[in-house]
Amino acid sequence: MNDTETTAEYGLVKRATGIRDLDTVTHGGLPAGGVTLVIGEPGCGKTILGLQILASALAMGEGGVFMSFEESRDQMLRNADAFRWGRSLRESARCEIIDGQSMKEAEFSGAFDIEGLLAVLDHCARRVEGTWIILDGIDQLLRRQADSQMAIDQIVQLNDWSIAQGYSLLLTGKHTGNESFQPDHLAGIEFMMNTILVLSSGLVDKRLNRRFRIAKYRGTRHNPDELAMLIDDDGIRLPYAEPFIAEAVPAAGERLSTGIERLDKILDGGVYRGSITLVSGQPGTSKTTLGAAFVAAAAGRGERALLISFDEFAPQIVRNVATLGIDLQSPIDSGLLRVVARASWNAMVEEHYLALLNLMDEFRPDCLVIDPASALLKASGAESAFLALERLLAATRTRGITTMLTSLSEADDPFGEASLSHASTLADTWIVLRYQINGGERNRSLSVAKSRGTGHSNQVREMLLSADGVDLADVYPFGSEVLMGTARVQKESEEAALRQRLVKERLRQRQRLEREIDKTRTLIQQGQEELERLQEELVAEHDDQTDIDRGTDRHQDDILRRRNPGEGGQDR
Amino acid sequence: MNSPLADDTHPERTALILFVTGEAPRSQRAHLNLAAALEAAGIGDTPAREVDLLRDPQQAITFGIFATPALMHIDASGERRVLYGDLSDEHRLNDFLSAL
Numbered sequence: 014m015n016d017t018e019t020t021a022e023y024g025l026v027k028r029a030t031g032i033r034d035l036d037t038v039t040h041g042g043l044p045a046g047g048v049t050l051v052i053g054e055p056g057c058g059k060t061i062l063g064l065q066i067l068a069s070a071l072a073m074g075e076g077g078v079f080m081s082f083e084e085s086r087d088q089m090l091r092n093a094d095a096f097r098w099g100r101s102l103r104e105s106a107r108c109e110i111i112d113g114q115s116m117k118e119a120e121f122s123g124a125f126d127i128e129g130l131l132a133v134l135d136h137c138a139r140r141v142e143g144t145w146i147i148l149d150g151i152d153q154l155l156r157r158q159a160d161s162q163m164a165i166d167q168i169v170q171l172n173d174w175s176i177a178q179g180y181s182l183l184l185t186g187k188h189t190g191n192e193s194f195q196p197d198h199l200a201g202i203e204f205m206m207n208t209i210l211v212l213s214s215g216l217v218d219k220r221l222n223r224r225f226r227i228a229k230y231r232g233t234r235h236n237p238d239e240l241a242m243l244i245d246d247d248g249i250r251l252p253y254a255e256p257f258i259a260e261a262v263p264a265a266g267e268r269l270s271t272g273i274e275r276l277d278k279i280l281d282g283g284v285y286r287g288s289i290t291l292v293s294g295q296p297g298t299s300k301t302t303l304g305a306a307f308v309a310a311a312a313g314r315g316e317r318a319l320l321i322s323f324d325e326f327a328p329q330i331v332r333n334v335a336t337l338g339i340d341l342q343s344p345i346d347s348g349l350l351r352v353v354a355r356a357s358w359n360a361m362v363e364e365h366y367l368a369l370l371n372l373m374d375e376f377r378p379d380c381l382v383i384d385p386a387s388a389l390l391k392a393s394g395a396e397s398a399f400l401a402l403e404r405l406l407a408a409t410r411t412r413g414i415t416t417m418l419t420s421l422s423e424a425d426d427p428f429g430e431a432s433l434s435h436a437s438t439l440a441d442t443w444i445v446l447r448y449q450i451n452g453g454e455r456n457r458s459l460s461v462a463k464s465r466g467t468g469h470s471n472q473v474r475e476m477l478l479s480a481d482g483v484d485l486a487d488v489y490p491f492g493s494e495v496l497m498g499t500a501r502v503q504k505e506s507e508e509a510a511l512r513q514r515l516v517k518e519r520l521r522q523r524q525r526l527e528r529e530i531d532k533t534r535t536l537i538q539q540g541q542e543e544l545e546r547l548q549e550e551l552v553a554e555h556d557d558q559t560d561i562d563r564g565t566d567r568h569q570d571d572i573l574r575r576r577n578p579g580e581g582g583q584d585r
Numbered sequence: 586m587n588s589p590l591a592d593d594t595h596p597e598r599t600a601l602i603l604f605v606t607g608e609a610p611r612s613q614r615a616h617l618n619l620a621a622a623l624e625a626a627g628i629g630d631t632p633a634r635e636v637d638l639l640r641d642p643q644q645a646i647t648f649g650i651f652a653t654p655a656l657m658h659i660d661a662s663g664e665r666r667v668l669y670g671d672l673s674d675e676h677r678l679n680d681f682l683s684a685l
Contacts, residue, residue, distance in 0.1 A: 080651075115649030115667065122677040123615075123670035128606035129638035129645055129653035136642035154652065157669065 025232040028144065028181045031069035034251035038227060038236040043181055044208055045144075048172040051185040053212030058223060058244055059185040060084070060092060062212070063147040065248035066183060067108060068098035070145045076107035077145035078137045082153035086112045097246050109137040113154070121157050127167050130154075131174055138180060145181050152186040161200065169205050207231040212242065220361055225251055241363040241397065252367045253404055262410045263287055269380070269415055270314075272306030272339075275485035276444075279461060279470045284442050287413040288465075289406055291437055293420040294446030298457055299478060300419035301325070303444070304382040305334040305341060306483055307417050312344030316379035320352045321369060323388030327352035338482040351376055357388035365389060366401040370408055378414055386418035406439050441465045446476070449497050456497035459485060475501060601633040601685070604648070604655040607640075611671040615654035618672035626682055658684065 029042040036042050043049045053059045060081070067077040079102075081089055089110055093099035102108055111133070134146055148154075148171075155164035168184070175182035203209060209229040215222050225242040227235045236254070243250045268283035271290075277283045284290050290307075292300050301324065308318035320341075322330060330352060331341045344350035353372060355365065373381070383405075389398045402418075409416040418440065437443045443462040448455045457476040475486040475497040486501060496504045603619055605612035616635070623629045638645045638653060645651055648665075656668045658681070668681045 111646055112649060113651050116652065116669070119655075119667040119669050120677060120681065121669045122681075123673035124611060125652040125654065125669045125671070126606055126609050126611050127652060128609055129604065129642075129655075130651040132606065132639045132642040133645040133651060137646075157652075159670075 027233070029073075030066050031073045032065060032249065034254035035066075035249070037254040037256070038225075038240065038251060039230065040234050040236075043183070045181055046176040046179045047208070048168070048175055048182045048184055048206055049208040049210060050202070050206045051183060051210045051212065052188050052228075053185075054214060055187055057212035057214050058242065058249055059187075059212055060089075060149050061096075061244060062210075062249055063149050063183055063185055064089065064093045064102065065096070065098065066145060067147060068093070068096075068101050068248075070143075071101050071105045071108055072098065075145065076138070076141035076143035077147065078109045078111065078134060078141065078143050079147045079149065080111040080113045080134070081149040082113045082116060083150035085114060086110050095246075096248050098248065107141045107143070109141050109143070111137065113148075116154055116157065119157075121159070124159060124163055125157070127154075127170065131171075134180075135178065138178075143180070145183070146175070147183040147185070149185050150187070151184045165200075165202050165205065168202050172206065203229070213239075217361075222361065225249075241361075243361070243363050243367060245364075245367070250367060252363045252370070253400070255408075258411065263413050265413070270310045271303070272308075272310030272313075273303070273483045273485070275474075276459070276483075279474070279485070280442065280464055281467045284415065284417075284464075285466065286415050287410060288415060288441035289409065289439060290415075290417045290442040290444065291420060291440035292417060292444045292446060293422050293437075295422055295448060298446035298448060299476060299483070300421070300446060301330065301384050302334055302337060302339070302478065302483060303446070304384045304417055304419055305330060305339050308350055308380060308382055309334075309339050309341055309344065311380035311415075312347075312349040315349070317377060318344070318350045318380040318382070319372060319376055319378035320350065320382045320384065321372070322352065322354045322384050323357045324384060326354045336480065337478055338480055351378075362389055362398050362401045366405055369405055373408060373412060373414065380415045380417075381409055382417045382419070384419045385421045387420040403439060437462070442467070447473075449473075449475075451497070451500065454498040454500075456501075458497065600657075600659045601631070602648070602657045602659075603633045603635045604638055604645070604650045604653050604657065605635055606638050606653045609653070612654045614671040614673065615656070618675075618678065619656060622672070622675070622678050622682055626679070626685075628682075628685060656681065660684070 026045040027039070027042040028045040029036050030039075051059050051062060060083075063079060067079050070077045079089065084092070090099070090103055093102045102110065137143070138146060151168070151171075155167060158164040158167070171182060171184065174180075207229065208231070209227075211226045211228045213224045213226070215224070223242040223244065224239050226239040227237055238253075240251045240253050243252060265286040267286040268277075268281070269286050270277050270283045271280065292303050294300050301322075304320060308320050311318040320330070325333075327345075331345070334341060341350060341352065345352065351372075355368065357365070360368070369383070386402060389401060406416065406418075440463075442464040445460050445462045447458045447460075449458045450456075457478070458473050459476045460473040461470065477484045477486055486497075603615060605616065619633060620629070623632065633656070636644045636648075638650070648657060650657065650667065652669050654669070654671055656672060656678075658666045660666075666681065666684070668677065672678045
């Protein structure tokens with residue numbers, strides 16, 4: 014017995030199946046000793062689950078025994094051939110596939126025992142050193158039991174035996190239609206078993222929709238939800254098995270360019286790395302162009318970008334955006350960009366989800382565009398489209414992939430954005446593209462409905478497409494409206510004329526002032542000259558006076574001298 | 586592994602085999618019911634070969650018998666018929682044996 018692959022949880026010992034999704038939802042696997050009952054309608058994948066568990070056990074170096082009460086050994090192997098792991102069942106020496114369908118055409122006379130069966134299983138399991146035993150279609154054997162209570166007793170006997178021997182025993186049984194999860198002919202068995210898996214299927218939009226549920230797993234935590242199930246080359250897949258770990262989401266402060274310079278400016282430098290941008294708009298509002306500009310910018314930075322298109326094929330997109338000066342061919346050639354076209358109607362929502370997840374894991378893009386993500390709503394099983402979208406976005410967030418989703422809003426519904434409100438709550442940035450019809454024109458407009466953690470412009474801008482690329486025109490608010498197209502051009506020329514007039518007016522004003530200054534300067538000049546002249550006059554006047562004074566003094570002296578006796582006859 | 590029955594004890598190529606599991610009550614009942622029916626049909630001198638699956642589980646795979654008791658008849662052309670159960674339903678048992 015190989016005990017290395019088992020895990021104990023609350024006393025229950027589990028054995029990993031090696032099927033990642035199954036081990037995730039069962040929190041580690043199925044009981045290492047005892048019965049796991051797998052119930053489902055015909056064609057639900059019960060047999061495949063059994064075969065896959067066996068193949069997976071072989072891959073992990075364990076052995077196993079598979080016994081079918083419904084199909085021959087060759088049929089079993091042919092079933093398995095459809096899967097990647099199919100050959101291992103043919104080639105491995107540690108696997109035993111037993112044909113148990115001989116019961117089918119037998120007659121019955123009275124009750125029978127299953128000790129012989131146990132002896133055979135034990136015999137084979139020992140030979141291959143097996144840990145897994147799968148009895149496929151056990152109901153085919155036990156429904157032969159005349160007394161149904163005896164059949165139930167024998168299931169219990171199988172359970173006790175597998176616990177005692179330490180085998181993980183998988184029993185599959187059909188059930189048809191009704192709500193309860195008991196296999197046909199084995200009423201009441203659901204109360205005896207501790208582990209019950211229910212597989213179901215239904216048609217949604219004419220497409221098969223598979224479901225998986227752990228109806229019972231006593232003594233251990235498990236995921237009790239009904240989960241979408243797919244069967245692909247790997248076998249059974251549970252796309253939503255992976256739990257979302259919020260702590261794993263990085264919150265980077267780095268801004269990434271959207272590929273449109275003016276848009277980056279509006280968004281405070283671009284979108285945050287690892288964030289999600291929703292671009293919604295009616296047909297022809299250039300959603301794809303925005304997506305293409307975004308991936309082209311990513312590739313231009315040397316990052317890896319993935320563009321998933323549900324609308325167009327890669328060559329079309331490359332050709333169309335090339336006319337707008339966006340080059341996708343070079344990054345495609347250099348391997349930085351991958352453009353993948355998918356047809357929404359061609360697969361279930363879950364299949365798309367899984368395919369996109371696989372692409373993400375394989376290509377490891379830094380930036381991702383899904384154009385349009387709303388196409389998922391057209392896929393079969395669309396009632397779970399939002400769930401798929403949420404899962405997908407959780408995956409891009411945890412991987413730190415900067416994502417841009419485009420979404421087609423209905424042409425006749427101006428409030429179509431409301432229907433996207435669910436999706437928009439997932440997005441960090443929501444860019445709304447529209448047609449504005451006024452003045453007999455249809456003009457593209459762009460506005461940022463929201464942008465978390467970003468001071469963004471709330472104004473509606475006109476989007477201009479030209480061979481030079483995408484640009485946003487300035488805002489021309491006119492009353493309550495934003496002018497676009499011809500109206501904007503007209504407004505622009507009006508404003509230009511007004512500016513012209515203002516410029517001329519200013520020039521005239523300046524010239525007038527300059528003239529005034531010159532005139533004043535002249536006046537000052539003249540005043541100055543007058544001042545100097547007057548000052549000179551004053552000086553001259555002063556000199557005259559001095560001369561006169563001096564003459565008077567001299568005259569007086571003469572008189573005094575004459576009167577002085579000491580000096581020739583003066584009287585004094 | 587799945588080789589056709591090479592039955593050395595019955596050179597006439599037809600065989601009647603009773604598969605049992607040890608001393609299980611149903612196996613014992615089947616043994617007695619079969620013996621009585623063969624006796625009543627006047628062919629009691631050709632008793633069935635008995636295979637104990639607990640002792641030789643490989644035989645279960647060889648013959649494709651996984652529930653016991655089981656009575657197998659292999660006719661001259663190699664065709665196999667099996668009657669499962671403790672053979673308590675006399676009518677069915679006689680039906681089964683009438684082909685002998």
